[in-house]
Amino acid sequence: METYHGKSVLQGIAVGRLYVIEKKESSWTKMTITDADEEVMRFQKAREEAVSQLDELYQEAMTQVGEENAMIFDVHKMMLEDLDYLEAIENRIRTEMVNGEYAVTVTGEEFAAMFSSMEDEYMKARAADVIDISARIVRVLEGREEPGLHSREPVIILADDLSPSETISMDKTKILAFVTKHGSANSHTAILARSLNIPSLVNTDVEITRDYHGKEAIVDGVTGCLFIEPDEETLAVKKKEQDAIRDKEEKLKLLIGKENITKDGRKINLYANMGNVEDVGKVLESDAGGIGLFRSEFLYLGRDSFPTEEEQFQAYKEVVSRMEGRKVIIRTLDIGADKKADYFGLDPEENPALGYRAIRICLTRQEIFRTQLRAIYRASAFGKVSVMFPMIISVKEIREIKEIAADVREELAKENIPCGEVELGIMIETPAAALVSAELAKEVEFFSIGTNDLTQYTLAIDRQNQKLEPFYDSHHPAVLKLIEMTIQNGHKEGAWVGICGELAADDTLTETFLDMGLDELSVSPTYILKLRDKIRSIG
């Protein structure tokens, strides 16, 4: 048995097999070969492997998304069998005496260039398909795995660190726990783990090696330990503890349907945070009073083009209708900084957290913003929708936003598209916004305090940098003062105030927040009943 330690992000225990996700960068270089026949054979073998991967993907896609959508894998397969393409690669290997990786990549680029030069937009996009199939062969030639999770049974994921675009494509029902070597308690993996209610360790002192793949392991979120190939005794003890934790969760379920009220009669709203549309099931299960933060950027991540108005509308509508009249607060696109998608074409920045992100993108690239607002307003006809804007620093911004919103609304009215009442609010996540909250409150109906960013900006601490964790104090009096100030200023103008950052789930602060007069806490669905239990014990 091997034992490692990490920082736990959720109290829970998972037992299962390890699934190692290694990030191997492509590292081939152009090489001269001596035996062309051998190199062609090597290429042909890799191609066959790539074809059988596509076969599997096709079968999987058939059962999951239907034939229409699965067809692309079949087309990819046919491209991999295309004689023009194969002959071009073989010829290149033979005549230039170069390695397969080079021959495949260059040939792929040539074919892609041919498609790119076509007039038709749709055909132009096929260039991506050729690049994709070529990359697949090169991956096989290099012996690299396709990134992502491809497991039939639920597993414990062991990785260096995971980016949001890597986790988004993972089937969440196949994840028992995350263990990462890097990452902090505020990293995306940690946040995802909390929202999935799975025990996870970050900043763990384990080496990420292929040798661990498939081995049995225990993740103990209570003590922060990872046991690989545990002995029978440890296994028995941990399984018992796991049962005890499950029992406790069962008991919390008795609080479903009960009020969030303290013994001395103070009430507070408990709402849920969510990202993917599929999370709404968890929100409903959690008995949240509404959705306090719908991170709409998840609709934009893990894909290679902007989601259309219709796609967004369908997603919002589904969430809003399933919430059956309970409030759904949609946060407009918060992309940039650590959440990126290539198709936005954002330039690399020296200091992304202080850079071109969120509302700053929306106000300068208004076509993106308007499409989203149209989708949100259209969805508002199906339930109770609020919308809030991230990264605000000034009154000027919110006035501009309100003008755009009014314009979009008017446009929809002209097209005879129905909309409901939509409450407008802003995130308070910059010290600037907290400090001018008295003025901002006159412009909006609510504030939602994003404590993760507010803390990082107030303390000047990068939350992705694990070296800074000793300096990070989530209860820093400066942050608490800004929160209190925001609540008071909001209330003076009749705006309600909530918290939607990770701090909202910190039950050692629940009483403090109640004393400050906070109206709402929005947390991962996992925490709703735990907080209800806490609130009902106060007073």
Add this chain to the structure above:
Amino acid sequence: MKTVKYVITDPIGLHARPAGLFVKKAAEYQSNISVKNMENGKSVDAKRIMAVMSLGVKQGNKIELSIEGADEDTAEKELAAFLKENL
């Protein structure tokens, strides 16, 4: 040699998915089959998907198949039916 003339009615033309179906069908026959986009006169082997895609055949474009080989009669009949049904 047999020829089949056809005007594409599929709104997205002879693109990836339909091209895939077409190439698959063409591959069922022994005969040599070429497909020509009458708009630009470009002609390619109908059994090679990338080449077929590179014709850039759109809705309303006329194409012409030339079929030559042992099973050209069956191929002519079946491919004509296939085009009508799918494209």
